[in-house]
Amino acid sequence: MFLALREIRHAKLRFALIAGVIVLVSSLVFILSGLANGLSAGNTAAIDAMPVDGMVVSAGSDYLLDRSTVSAGVAKDIAGIDGIDSAEPLGVSSANITASASDTVIGVSFFGIVPEGMIQPDVTRGEGFAGHEGGVVIDETLTEDGIGLGDTFLTEPGGIELTVVGVTTDRTYRLRPSIYMPLDLWRQLQPVQEGAAPDAVSAIVVRGDQAAIDSIPDVAPDTMVGSTTQVAGHIPGEAEQNGTLMLIQVFLVVIAAGIIAAFFYIITLQKLPELGVMKAIGTGTGYLVRTLIAQVLAIAVVGILLGISVADTLALVIGNAVPYSITVQRMALFGGILLLVAIGGTVLSLARIARVDPLDAINKAG
Amino acid sequence: MTTPVLELTNISKRFGEGEARVDALSAVSLRVVRGELVALIGPSGSGKSTLVSIAGALLTPSEGRLYLNGEDITDSPGQQRARLRLREIGFIFQGSNLISYLTGREQLLFIADLIGLPNGDARRQAYRLLDELGMARRADHYPEELSGGERQRIAIARALMNDPALILADEPTASLDSRRGRAVVELLAREVHERDKAAVLVTHDERLLDLCDRVVHIADGRLTGMPVGAGSAAM
Structure with missing residues (x-):
């Protein structure tokens, strides 16, 4: 990916800002996930642990x-x-x-x-x-x-x-x-x-x-x-608490998608003349699409990994004051969802890139 | 006689329908051979850009045929046109035609990446071109750090990076003062002759015409001046 990382390198601040937002959003997702898990475990652990059918x-x-x-x-x-x-x-x-x-x-x-x-x-x-x-x-x-x-x-x-x-x-x-x-x-x-x-x-x-x-x-x-799952689910407040926290997490994921979509769309709009030149000199749309996806992946992966470390650090600092527990599987799940959503957020930009006409590179006044 | 690199025969281009119909080009024929720099000169709205867009496989004509290296590419599909532009044509555009976040050297290496040139070859060729155009020292600067003339010299180097058969320069001197503009066209002419390329230079600056092998005038979508293929180098 010749262009992807060079553009990020050249516009460090811009991409650092969007990565920073992803760090914040993803760390909040992980913290809430850990909290939901911890609260739920505090509510139901004794039931969940029973090895019965x-x-x-x-x-x-x-x-x-x-x-x-x-x-x-x-x-x-x-x-x-x-x-x-x-x-x-x-x-x-x-x-x-x-x-x-x-x-x-x-x-x-x-x-x-x-x-x-x-x-x-x-x-x-x-x-x-x-x-x-x-x-x-x-x-x-x-x-x-x-x-x-x-x-x-x-x-x-x-x-x-x-x-x-x-x-x-x-x-x-x-x-x-x-x-x-x-x-x-x-x-x-x-x-x-x-x-x-x-x-x-x-x-x-x-x-x-x-x-x-x-x-x-x-x-x-x-x-x-x-089942024990059914009994655990009927503990008063359990379903409501899980539902509330889940709703917040879903909103956060949607917000992350929206932010990424808006950011990359605006960047793409700013680059339209340049994209026209690139297409004119023979750059295929596929090449430009791969470049954008590579950028989103790079930014999202860095953002999510930092988000995980922020969440974990915070959990360490908070200690036992709140029930916090997160498993590698849950992290992978939410990390994966955020990553997919980030890629999904580029659809608008990709559609715009596909519509760029190489003819735009030619001076129309002639 | 050698096959012309670029040949347009009876090309017409119409935009719009009915009352709003505009005839941008009417029955234009043009041949450009190796080692020949053809100036295309004409006033605003004369059809210069339409002609260069068609010659550059960016626009399909309404009528007539377009040949590149003797091959009829009039009806080639979009992907094949993109490949032709990448492999056979070098473009130099007016104004902001460099990629803002690549250094001069990277502008050239980007082309190498697109055509899949091995890294070592790409670096050597980029260095040779930048050196030839007097940009070796400024090669690691971004466009925003370069003067207009330096940017156009990088653009010429980029247009040569894919070793194209045909070079199309669309008003490359428009944003330069006349001294710098002339220097850029001198470089372009030298590269065309030394590397035996066919080139079309779109301009409205008559002071540059002496650097070109042949001048074609265009007005109201029709070519005037030298007859088709009558240039000295075409013989």
Whole structure:
């Protein structure tokens, strides 16, 4: 590309400005993407992490675990269905805890699970709660609130003192740290409700083939099934928050396209006499098109790469103050979209280049 | 007799229809052979630009045939015309005909890139041409840093870079004072003769005519003056 880089070199400021705008727009896209991802993970990580194929909740609960009550006994009926490999009861509830050492009250989510069952989290420090009376496994984020391995806290409701015996990671639910405990202990902590079944839990988690899972409501009356993705998507505010952030990102991508389109179109218009001369001396339209695309690619790639580093630097600076998490795949996805959009933005300019008449190079007055 | 590089036979060009019809050229015939610099002189609106546009394969005539190196290219499609312009014709235009973001040397290397000349050959040829035209020292300047005369000398070098059969110069001295204009045409004439090219110089400056081998007058779309092909070099 003989012309592409030489023109950029000659008009450094101009191209630096447009690259700067792309850096800003793309870094904002990446930051929002990381924020959306981080917020969403904070909301749903504990659900996403469950290696199960389906969750059985009560009919009419709209997949809200807080609203769902299922009898733990139906787990056995469900496990009996052909094609279901296993079914376990799961209790999920919101609670507050008070650290014994400091009197601070922290909002958490209690997960009552079958010990050594399907959704037992892997501990990164300490050990599982099996064999520890009153022992629980906490999510890493709780350690930021001053509760660590070996610490004790009081539950509310329940008023029972529990001890942290293990720490796991990436198990937040509704932006709160999760605390894993045996199902029996979880049940003890639930306030007694009039008319509630004594063995009530929030959901039954199942593993098995899809057809069998879909047939569960036939066996267990007043239930419905959904995937973990479905349940995560129904967490209050989750869809709205994702939708809002996604909308902003879509707008940013559209804005990026518009800016690139306008910039290159204006540059092309300024160059029309020169383009006429080039065509007159035999430069093909294809050559000029390739030149423009090469320029857009160069500017966009530099802009996007700098945008990624700006976003990452900002994320480092912000630290844990906001939930920020971005994967290489998401970066590649948004980077790719921005790149495509940048190339799409040149359509106007390309059309104008195609219409340049080499005859324009000749002095018309003669 | 050798085949003329450029031959126009009974070329007519009309623009518009009915009342608005303009006959820019009427039955124009012209032959230019190797080593011959033909001046095309005429007042504004006489059809000079139309004629040079047709000769340069930029415009198709309404009637008549156009031959380049003996080959009829009257009806060649656009892409083939672009290739002919690139390979066989060297253009020198009036005023701003250099690319603003390329240095003098790069203007020439750009042509080499278009025709796919190997890098080493391109650099050697560009240097030789720039040196011949007295621009070797100013070769790495951008057009905006060069005087009008220097820019036209670069333009001549660029027009020769593809080693064309035919050179078409459209009022190359229009934006120059007469002394510089004359120097540019002297250079052009020297290159045409030394390299044995055929060339047409469109001008309205009669003081330059002595540098040309033959003068063709054009008025109201018709050629007058020397009869077709009667130039001394054509014999």
